[in-house]
Amino acid sequence: MPPMVAPQTAKAIARDLPTKTAFITDSEAGKIIAAPTPCNARAAMRWIDESEIATRTLAPTKMMMPMMKRSLRPKRSARRPERISNEAKVSEYAALIHSASLVVRFKSLIIDGIATFTTVASRMIMATPRDKKARAIQRLLPVRTFCSESAGAFMVSLSWPGGPRVDRGNHASHADHTDAMSECGRADASGQWENHHVTTTAFAKGLSAGGLNIDPPVVLAPMAGITNRAFRRLCREAGAGLYVSEMVTSRALIERNDETLDMVTFAADENPRSVQLYGVDPVVMAQAVRIIVDEDRADHIDLNFGCPVPKVTRKGGGSALPWKQDLFRSIVRAAIAAANGKVPVSVKMRKGIDDEHLTYLHAGAAAAQEGVAWVALHGRTAAQMYGDTADWSAIARLKEQLAGYGTPVLGNGDIWTAADALRMMSETGADGVVVGRGCLGRPWLFGQLAAAFTGADIPADPHFDEVLRTLRRHAQLLCGDYGESRGCRDMRKHMAWYLKGFSVKQQIRQSLGTVSTLAELDELIGQMNGDQEFNQVVGAGPRGRTSGGRRPTLPEGWLDSPFIDEVGAQNLLEAELSVSGG
CATH class of the missing domain: 3.20.20.70 (Aldolase class I)
Incomplete structure (x- = not known):
């Protein structure tokens, strides 16, 4: 048996101690961790009593509060800044803007004969307080021309005041893209305008069949x-x-x-x-x-x-x-x-x-x-x-x-x-x-x-009042063809389409679905508010089935x-x- 080792003080103590605690001293731990040598038995682990464990007391901790930085009120009110007598200088200038453009497109089998289209594009020149030389470049929108192969050829003519003339010919089966730029002269304080004219002459064949x-x-x-x-x-x-x-x-x-x-x-x-x-x-x-x-x-x-x-x-x-x-x-x-x-x-x-x-x-x-x-x-x-x-x-x-x-x-x-x-x-x-x-x-x-x-x-x-007039005329035409009773019945399915996108009371809508005479229709139309704009969002959407x-x-x-x-x-x-x- 190896010699007994004297008890040593524990290095760490658990806060909640069980009835029996496995305690390992430094020397014993070293022997256990070290590689065993031949013929030397390891030291046995022993159990110790609670009385042998030193009690650890926790010293109270004193919390240090940081010093607060307090702002003191001034003894007197702050002085207002001195007023600036000179007003700030402001540079003023005026700009006059005006433009109008149109893209002309021809399609095959649309025009029968010769057609001339003019595109007008305006140039902007800024008017400044001082008379100085200004420079502006205007790029014209491209003009695309579509013609059928049987139409022959077309000619695109571009001209504007003080500018060169550009003539371009091409086969009718191709599209022509023409860009033109011009430079203006002097601009005085009042400003000035110059209009560019793009004239396109096209030969195209109309959609005709059997004399139609x-x-x-x-x-x-x-x-x-x-x-x-x-x-x-x-x-x-x-x-x-x-x-x-x-x-x-x-x-x-x-x-x-x-x-x-x-x-x-x-x-x-x-x-x-x-x-x-x-x-x-x-x-x-x-x-x-x-x-x-x-x-x-x-x-x-x-x-x-x-x-x-x-x-x-x-x-x-x-x-x-x-x-x-x-x-x-x-x-x-x-x-x-x-x-x-x-x-x-x-x-x-x-x-x-x-x-x-x-x-x-x-x-x-x-x-x-x-x-x-x-x-x-x-x-x-x-x-x-x-x-x-x-x-x-x-x-x-x-x-x-x-x-x-x-x-x-x-x-x-x-x-x-x-x-x-x-x-x-x-x-x-x-x-x-x-x-x-x-x-x-x-x-x-x-x-x-x-x-x-x-x-x-x-x-x-159109506005809603004009839509209502069209609705009324539609009903009158139907009654003229089929009689008032059948004409009004046939008109009922059109009511929702005419009223689509407009604000109409539900009771009026329901009554329009059962209208049987033109007098009844007139009475219902009189109850609607015709001062309404056409709803472009709803109007551009699907209708019918x-x-x-x-x-x-x-x-x-x-x-x-x-x-x-x-x-x-x-x-x-x-x-x-x-x-x-x-």
Whole structure:
């Protein structure tokens, strides 16, 4: 046994001591930590009593408070600073600013003949108190000119007082960008102005087909229950273009349905007259076209292949029909043959059934090969209905596809303002636009479109009092066509579109939804506050139906083959509806 080691004082003591504590002295710890030597046993650990542990006392700590720095009050108030007798010198100068600029854009198939446009841009010269030499450089906005290849060449002339003249010629298929700079002379204390004039002369071919000249190339899309004689008159009075009737079925027309015949009856002063036909049978479609041509009922016929409503697509009609390539071509060929060159025939369609079944490129090429006047494309599929955003890139692709045929392409979808129409033309290269829901409750949109395409100032949207007068005239025209009772009932669906964006009491809105006489309508109009500005934010947004994202309703096995079979042909016989829409 190793010798016992005398107890030593602990180096550290726990605050709460247990009954028994393992205590290790310095010497014992050293022996334990050190490497053991042979034949030498380690010292045993022993337990010690609490009495052997020295008690540690904690001395009280004295807290030292820092000396606070106190600020003493002054014995007297501070003296105010001395006043400065000399006023500060201020340099004064005046600047007179005035500018006006306009970017002129030409598009192919818009202008027939020679047109001259002038862009005026003003230069700013600062007027200073002293007569000194001033220098100002004005960069004119670039003038872009677009013309069709068949238009020949164009000439851009730039001139301004005291400056050089720049003439640039180019082929019509290219755009010309011209920048010009000039230097002014001396500026006296009163300042001076100089105007720069940019004159562009372009030769372009108008959108014409079968004797029709559509200038500007703006088309009112056919809408069931909307584009009747009354609404078309409001649109014609506001602007220029082509205004298509409601969609009618070829079967109802050859059966001499009274309501259908009334839909293809136009006012004496309506010119040109345009009818849209819907059909799924080439023979029936040809007969309907002959009726229109022989009876001189229209100057233009449009074939509907874009209706997405289920009651039409479930039988293979509307936007579902172009999937059957042979049937689509047969209907277009039969209609053009029946027209016999006396009336131009066009087609209106959608991109396809859904994103997996697109048809517009093949159908557009087939229609162009058969000799249609133009192809109008709505940048949505049947599955999208009126939701999501129209795909304008599809319009651009179709334009490229039909470039070799020389067939114009018109774009449709999400044209809510005149600026939207110009942007579509610029982005897609389309030869015209087709406006549908954007004009609901806004027939004056066609006046804005006409101004935009001719380069004139776009009229502002009207105040609410003028909107109410248009609403009242719309109701009066409907009552004149259908009688007061039916006319007021038909007017009810237009109320929300006219009032969109304006502050109208809910009770008045509800009463307008049940109006039955013109006197009742006048009373309700008198209760509204007409002193309201047009809401540009709301007015530039979507109108009408915005639903979409539904699975198209199609005949059973319709997508199995892009060609029609006997079963499909039999089902199509039931697709001739007397009333349809889209």
